[in-house]
Amino acid sequence: MRFEDYSPLEDKHYSILDINGNVITEENLPSFSDEELLYLYRTMLFSRIMDEKNLSYQRQGRMLTYAPNIGQEAAQIGSAYAMEKNDWLVPSFRELGAWLVKGVPLKNIFLYWYGNEWGSYMPEGVKVLPVSVPIASQLQHATGIGMANNIKGEESVVVAYVGDGGTSQGDFHEALNFAAVFKAPVVFVIQNNQYAISVSRKEQTASKTLAQKAIAYGMPGILVDGNDIFAVYSATKEAIERARKGGGPTLIEAFTYRLGAHTTSDDPTKYRKDEEVEKWKEKDPIVRFKKYLQNKGILTDEWEENAKKEIEKEVTSTFEEIEDKSDTLIEDIFQYHYETMPPHLEEQLEDYKSFLEGGK
Amino acid sequence: MANKLNIVEAVNQALMNEMEKDETVIVYGEDVGVEGGVFRATVDLQKKFGKERAFDTPLAESAIVGTAVGMAINGLKPVVEMQFMGFSYPAFNQIISHVARMRNRSRGRYTLPMVIRAPYGGGIRALEHHSESTEALYAHIPGLKVVIPSTPYDTKGLLIAAIRDPDPVIFLEPKRIYRAFRQEVPEEAYGLPISKAKVVEEGEDITIITWGAMVRDVQKASEMVKDKGIYPEVIDLRTISPMDRESFINSVKKTGRAIIVHEAPKTLGVGAEIVSIINEKAFLYLEAPPTRVTGFDTTFPLPRGEKHYIPSPERIAKTIEDVVKF
Numbered sequence: 001m002r003f004e005d006y007s008p009l010e011d012k013h014y015s016i017l018d019i020n021g022n023v024i025t026e027e028n029l030p031s032f033s034d035e036e037l038l039y040l041y042r043t044m045l046f047s048r049i050m051d052e053k054n055l056s057y058q059r060q061g062r063m064l065t066y067a068p069n070i071g072q073e074a075a076q077i078g079s080a081y082a083m084e085k086n087d088w089l090v091p092s093f094r095e096l097g098a099w100l101v102k103g104v105p106l107k108n109i110f111l112y113w114y115g116n117e118w119g120s121y122m123p124e125g126v127k128v129l130p131v132s133v134p135i136a137s138q139l140q141h142a143t144g145i146g147m148a149n150n151i152k153g154e155e156s157v158v159v160a161y162v163g164d165g166g167t168s169q170g171d172f173h174e175a176l177n178f179a180a181v182f183k184a185p186v187v188f189v190i191q192n193n194q195y196a197i198s199v200s201r202k203e204q205t206a207s208k209t210l211a212q213k214a215i216a217y218g219m220p221g222i223l224v225d226g227n228d229i230f231a232v233y234s235a236t237k238e239a240i241e242r243a244r245k246g247g248g249p250t251l252i253e254a255f256t257y258r259l260g261a262h263t264t265s266d267d268p269t270k271y272r273k274d275e276e277v278e279k280w281k282e283k284d285p286i287v288r289f290k291k292y293l294q295n296k297g298i299l300t301d302e303w304e305e306n307a308k309k310e311i312e313k314e315v316t317s318t319f320e321e322i323e324d325k326s327d328t329l330i331e332d333i334f335q336y337h338y339e340t341m342p343p344h345l346e347e348q349l350e351d352y353k354s355f356l357e358g359g360k
Numbered sequence: 361m362a363n364k365l366n367i368v369e370a371v372n373q374a375l376m377n378e379m380e381k382d383e384t385v386i387v388y389g390e391d392v393g394v395e396g397g398v399f400r401a402t403v404d405l406q407k408k409f410g411k412e413r414a415f416d417t418p419l420a421e422s423a424i425v426g427t428a429v430g431m432a433i434n435g436l437k438p439v440v441e442m443q444f445m446g447f448s449y450p451a452f453n454q455i456i457s458h459v460a461r462m463r464n465r466s467r468g469r470y471t472l473p474m475v476i477r478a479p480y481g482g483g484i485r486a487l488e489h490h491s492e493s494t495e496a497l498y499a500h501i502p503g504l505k506v507v508i509p510s511t512p513y514d515t516k517g518l519l520i521a522a523i524r525d526p527d528p529v530i531f532l533e534p535k536r537i538y539r540a541f542r543q544e545v546p547e548e549a550y551g552l553p554i555s556k557a558k559v560v561e562e563g564e565d566i567t568i569i570t571w572g573a574m575v576r577d578v579q580k581a582s583e584m585v586k587d588k589g590i591y592p593e594v595i596d597l598r599t600i601s602p603m604d605r606e607s608f609i610n611s612v613k614k615t616g617r618a619i620i621v622h623e624a625p626k627t628l629g630v631g632a633e634i635v636s637i638i639n640e641k642a643f644l645y646l647e648a649p650p651t652r653v654t655g656f657d658t659t660f661p662l663p664r665g666e667k668h669y670i671p672s673p674e675r676i677a678k679t680i681e682d683v684v685k686f
Contacts, residue, residue: 088434090430117464117465117466117467118467120465120466120467120469121466121467121468121469122466122469129433129470130462130465130466130470132458133457134453134457134458137426137453137454137457137458139426140422140423140425140426140427140429140430140454141426141427141429141430141433141458142430143423143426143427143430144426144427144428144429144430144431144432144433144434144438145430145431145433145434146430147427147430147431148430148431148434148435148436149434150412151386151412151413151431151436152434152435152436170422170450171422171423171426171453171454174418174420174422174423174426175423175426175427177418177420177423178417178418178420178423178427181417181418332467336463336464336467336468337463337464337502337503338463338503338505338527338602339463339471339526339527342555342602343602343605343606344602344603344605345602
């Protein structure tokens with residue numbers, strides 16, 4: 001694939017699979033082993049099942065606010081799979097698929113959404129930043145990590161995520177500008193899921209595409225069919241390789257759709273029509289990839305049933321492992337603000353503990 | 361070896377020392393590279409350590425701080441400059457939402473050994489936004505340290521300590537006295553403890569707690585009242601957060617009286633916090649209400665009005681007499 005063939009100004013989507021799972025551009029098809037293809041499919045299923053389980057736990061009052069990823073599995077898993085183990089992942093907050101690929105333990109993910117900071121304690125070797133809630137602010141960190149790589153002469157690349165709404169933030173502009181000026185090895189992935197809570201993509205910017213913003217920063221940009229795992233993978237892979245060779249940052253717009261709500265606190269029927277959602281369901285990234293795998297004879301019903309059962313079991317048992325056992329220790333609230341707890345915090349902690357113990 | 365340095369030269373020497381010692385120390389910001397900073401605090405760093413370690417950035421404070429977060433996570437020790445404290449607010453979100461929180465958010469997995477330097481305070485006849493003393497904004501945020509030196513010797517030792525500190529430090533430099541006087545400063549690197557105040561004058565009658573450029577004005581006021589037989593104990597707080605509470609609690613227990621002097625507005629300023637601490641910890645020792653001498657709850661005036669804003673030695677001296685006579 002040549003980025004130059006896909007001018008972001010032309011609203012031309014880079015895609016490899018059509019919605020029936022047929023290969024449109026054979027020359028761009030990544031060469032994956034059957035094992036890799038099944039891993040990707042299984043991870044998509046994992047993300048979908050995890051989302052559905054969490055939504056049901058939330059409805060049962062067992063889970064807090066949750067931001068589902070349904071519909072965006074290809075955009076996340078395709079881009080994250082293009083990364084090496086040593087590359088950094090800088091998420092926003094809706095990147096379950098990418099976390100799973102990068103090895104964030106399921107228990108961490110549950111703990112985070114369950115309301116405990118230990119969810120963001122990444123194990124050694126998992127180069128993933130914690131969730132960043134203030135929209136687009138994380139992109140600055142991605143650029144900084146990339147600038148540090150250049151200074152230290154390290155080869156790792158950063159992949160950073162932001163949504164369509166995030167492109168309106170000043171931090172988006174500053175992060176991309178700095179990355180381009182300092183040739184930071186960063187791949188910025190916009191998951192354009194068409195809505196920033198209730199505000200639609202066309203109300204967010206007058207730009208024809210989000211990818212075209214790359215042109216202004218002097219970096220390559222491409223608009224990718226975000227529900228096509230091969231296209232997302234292939235574009236990200238190329239951008240990562242360019243960054244690794246010193247070619248600087250790239251902006252990728254993964255054109256996708258949030259099939260679910262923004263979070264469990266949101267009611268999407270207030271701002272979009274069912275027909276629109278139904279139309280996008282036809283482009284479901286998992287269905288499309290499944291058709292491809294079935295056409296190729298790689299995926300059997302039996303394999304899929306087994307995989308789903310295993311995933312459900314793992315998801316359920318991991319949730320039960322943390323449910324009702326994850327209350328924050330009082331000391332933990334205090335002791336991670338500074339390396340050494342200052343006296344005024346020690347005093348507040350001691351006073352509170354003594355209050356709880358029925359003292360003064 | 362020791363040379364006589366002023367505060368801005370002490371900043372420069374601290375940066376030189378630490379960059380020489382530790383190649384993970386990186387200095388950047390607006391105009392800090394080729395020009396060496398608008399106050400020349402970073403002069404010659406680029407010449408000595410190259411463009412990779414001392415460089416100019418595009419004009420964007422949020423990105424200067426935000427990229428420093430990424431650099432610190434990735435093993436460097438960035439020392440970034442906000443050209444003036446009044447220009448640090450575009451970076452406020454990064455400072456409050458990320459710099460202050462990363463350690464706690466990640467339960468210590470990601471820490472930010474970084475320094476944000478900014479010249480602060482009024483009195484240099486500058487344009488609007490160049491005279492701010494908004495240290496209370498930063499001191500209010502858990503996870504940050506806020507350090508303000510008042511002499512060349514302390515500036516060097518505290519800046520080196522800030523660079524070596526495992527936690528993020530907001531390092532505010534009193535630009536009114538950047539070049540006001542010189543002091544013997546050892547050429548070699550040395551650190552001074554953060555969160556440790558200094559008694560700059562011992563006295564029995566009243567405790568005066570202050571910091572930054574106001575230390576010298578308080579000392580002038582102290583000279584004025586000595587003629588009237590009042591001997592103040594003057595404490596240079598040096599770190600605003602987390603502050604050395606013991607220093608002034610013990611002093612007030614001895615003197616029974618306290619005045620807090622700062623350039624920032626009065627309401628909800630750092631002085632209000634100090635008064636509260638004194639009330640909580642030394643109430644029964646008090647002979648008079650702890651009192652503040654501060655800037656007004658107004659916008660810092662443009663140059664033709666600034667002499668009215670910054671507490672003068674006369675205003676401080678008058679308050680000392682009032683509190684002693686209470």
